[in-house]
Amino acid sequence: MPMDLSVSDLDRIENIIQKRKRVKRSELLFRHGDSFHALYAIRTGFFKTSVSSTDGREQVTGFQMAGEIMGLDGIVSDRHTCDAVALEDAEVCILPFDRIEELSREINALQHHVHKIMSREIVREHGVMLLLGSMRAEERVAAFLLNLTQRLHARGFSQSELVLRMTREEIGSYLGLKLETVSRTFSKFMEDGIVEVKQKNLHILDPEALKLIVNTAQCE
Numbered sequence: 001m002p003m004d005l006s007v008s009d010l011d012r013i014e015n016i017i018q019k020r021k022r023v024k025r026s027e028l029l030f031r032h033g034d035s036f037h038a039l040y041a042i043r044t045g046f047f048k049t050s051v052s053s054t055d056g057r058e059q060v061t062g063f064q065m066a067g068e069i070m071g072l073d074g075i076v077s078d079r080h081t082c083d084a085v086a087l088e089d090a091e092v093c094i095l096p097f098d099r100i101e102e103l104s105r106e107i108n109a110l111q112h113h114v115h116k117i118m119s120r121e122i123v124r125e126h127g128v129m130l131l132l133g134s135m136r137a138e139e140r141v142a143a144f145l146l147n148l149t150q151r152l153h154a155r156g157f158s159q160s161e162l163v164l165r166m167t168r169e170e171i172g173s174y175l176g177l178k179l180e181t182v183s184r185t186f187s188k189f190m191e192d193g194i195v196e197v198k199q200k201n202l203h204i205l206d207p208e209a210l211k212l213i214v215n216t217a218q219c220e
Contacts, residue, residue, distance in 0.1 A: 030084050
């Protein structure tokens with residue numbers, strides 16, 4: 001929530017949070033084609049969003065973590081355009097969109113905050129397009145890891161140690177890379193002393209090396 005709200009405004013916003021919902025690992029929060037009624041604030045857990053091609057292949061479109069908002073895809077057509085699946089046991093707060101719109105017209109700070117959230121999603125989409133359009137495999141994986149750690153650090157977690165809730169295959173789908181390429185890239189990063197990986201636990205040993213890989217790509 002925006003920081004400059006009065007106590008009474010905060011109370012009004014809290015009153016629209018009708019309920020929380022628990023989502024078990026591998027369960028859907030919503031699926032493509034579902035009617036859009038609410039946004040979801042992730043309280044705990046980790047999600048992925050994806051779309052399916054006509055031949056049934058999954059394309060991962062994003063990973064979402066605690067403190068982030070899901071469901072914005074449904075605003076444009078009143079139906080969700082992707083599937084949202086929990087990568088671990090999670091809990092979300094349900095924010096009815098009609099109530100958010102109503103309060104946004106009355107509370108300028110809330111309206112501005114909603115616009116900032118939408119803008120952030122647009123910027124993130126552009127970042128993914130840059131990844132897929134101009135970067136080599138090592139650069140894509142490095143940018144992905146930096147983005148993930150920066151988002152976690154902004155929420156109070158370690159900037160160098162994290163648990164990868166997603167599989168290598170899901171990372172590859174998101175980055176437009178084959179599973180073998182993702183695994184090979186992680187192995188190279190380990191050989192170069194940039195990261196240490198033990199199962200799903202990842203420790204970034206040399207963040208400056210990751211930044212150099214990404215910055216070099218952006219300067220080319």
